[in-house]
Amino acid sequence: MSNTSNNYIQKYKMKVFNELVKLAWFGKLEEEIEELPQKIIENIQDEKERKIVENYIRLSMGLDPVKRDRSLREEARQALSLDKVKKPLVSVIENICERCNRFHEGSCPIHSHDCMSTDECIGCGQCIEECSLGAISDKIEFIPVVNLLQEKKYPVFAAIAPAYVGQFDPSITPGKIRTALKMIGFSDMIEVATFADILTMKEAYEYKHIIENNKDFFITSCCCPVWVGMIQKKYPSLLDHMSPAVSPMIAAGRVIKALNENAKVVFIGPCIAKKNEAKEENLADAIDFVLTFRELYEIFNALDIDLENLPEDNREEAAFAGRIYARTGGVSKAVELTVKRLDPRSDLPFKPEAFDGAKKCKDGLDKLLAGEMDATFIEGMGCIGGCVGGPRTINPIEEGSKRVDEYANATPMKTPFDNLNALQFLAQLGIKRYEMLKNNEDEKIRNLLIKNVEK
Structure with missing residues (x-):
């Protein structure tokens, strides 16, 4: 623990x-x-x-x-x-x-x-x-959440953060966790790593466009509301360099609701900040409630659910790229692999810099503003170690990181372009060509994957 x-x-x-x-x-x-x-x-x-x-x-x-x-x-x-x-x-x-x-x-x-x-x-x-x-x-x-699950008026989906694989005993597989969640009334468990794959494609296109147009660096805003909030409140001059994409959590909620009328979505993750993010005015359409890994563990314990002896309900949902979002440097690696996949012959530079922990994020942004950093892709995570070090995790950072990497390496799907689940989601939403992800003015893209959509 x-x-x-x-x-x-x-x-x-x-x-x-x-x-x-x-x-x-x-x-x-x-x-x-x-x-x-x-x-x-x-x-x-x-x-x-x-x-x-x-x-x-x-x-x-x-x-x-x-x-x-x-x-x-x-x-x-x-x-x-x-x-x-x-x-x-x-x-x-x-x-x-x-x-x-x-x-x-x-x-x-x-x-x-x-x-x-x-x-x-x-x-x-x-x-x-x-x-x-x-x-x-x-x-x-x-x-x-109890009221939602027991009333059974709506389909309720558990959208679970990529860091979840490192939080329970190694014998507790993703398939057993999905079974447990269905036992207490969830319609299904959806891995948010799938939506990290979708956003990786989007950020790869954006990075390629920015660097090819001679801009100096690109700041990802995908995962962490602490990182995003720090830049918005303390470093507003950097916002022009930041991706306009929502987080994988928000993308998951919006896509699930776009494909399932009347659906409710409960995000489960390691983070207190996600509770605030889910209630931001321009994002509040996506996630209905947020629970943490620690809270989920206690719910299973209180309800005497024996996770170890449950039947498997496994399926491959996410690529290597989406799964490694859970730890420091994961977003950078995911986008780098995807940029290379977009154009294997390109000599486009990719020099990543990843910060973890609020102090390192602040120090790194100070260096960036001072022109003391030679990086083209900047990633920040508010917690040391990334999401595996979140304040509501169960296992130590080292154990969480190790098991995230094992889970990521276990799938044959390396980039989002290998992930048929992500591509099927896009097709169902009417996004039938990858290149559409570049167009932030497209109504579908704006409604699902972009911040600050006017409602």
Whole structure:
């Protein structure tokens, strides 16, 4: 288990969530929630401690932590009626802060990060990880997902991030995870790596066009909302060099909904920032809810789903290119392979530079602005190691990276042009020639793969 699961605060918070999953799944949330604090901590010492537990329960239900007196039964009733979880998605439990010396000394993450305000936050989750008492936490969007799965009014698809292959025990194959998700009511599991393949094709065309027209460098914006947010808020002069493409997560949601009327899409990944990205005004049509790998693990555990002994439901969905998006340097390698595949005889230069972790991303962008970097393709990931190092992963970075590479090398499909699944998606959408991906003015391309579409 990982940097998150080994943290005692995370174990405590996940214990709250585990119990909440059982109550919500079996329809006992409103009826039994008042007893939950005592079940979590058998000997609650005082009223302040009880309020801390209650606020963890609120966050696990997708609600804001509060100071005022309001019964958990009332809160459960509100949570059960939610059709969406509202911002802010990262909240501070002030009851905990009151007990913390770092808070009163002005040395806690809330004070030390200038991005804690709503306008500056890039969603990296660093402040959550740095708070040793667990006072800063993100909301969990599970309650409305339960309603979707159990009502069965809509087809609900699980769009799962490429890093997922390195998160469970090696014996837990993609096919077993797909089986488990179908068992709890999802119509299917779709690998977001397939849509990374589609966007790799698009970025390969864009890179080729930019370099052939004597522009100096191209910045990918595919994967990471922390990277994108950092450039938008801190380095706006670089936006002209950035790809206009949406992330694979957003592309997955839009394509699934374009091909499945009334579909709902739940993204599952390693990232807190993806919860914010899914709610951005011009992207909010794509993903209905976001769960993390750690939350998914706890859901399976709470519902006694024995992943190891489930039947296989395997299929090859993504190429090597899309699968390696999960780790640092993966996007660069994917685009480089695809550029070469576009024109094997071309001597087009490809000099990649990949940054991981918020500090390295910032330092790298400073060097880029100062003209101190000889690179033509710039990639950034907000987490060290890339998505395999996300704040809601299960396994260590090294293990996640190793297994992502093994999974990528296991497929005979090397570039997106080898991926018949991706090409079939494009054909179903009316994109019948690869070259159409170059045209950002094409209505289909704009609606599905481009940011800032006017609605």
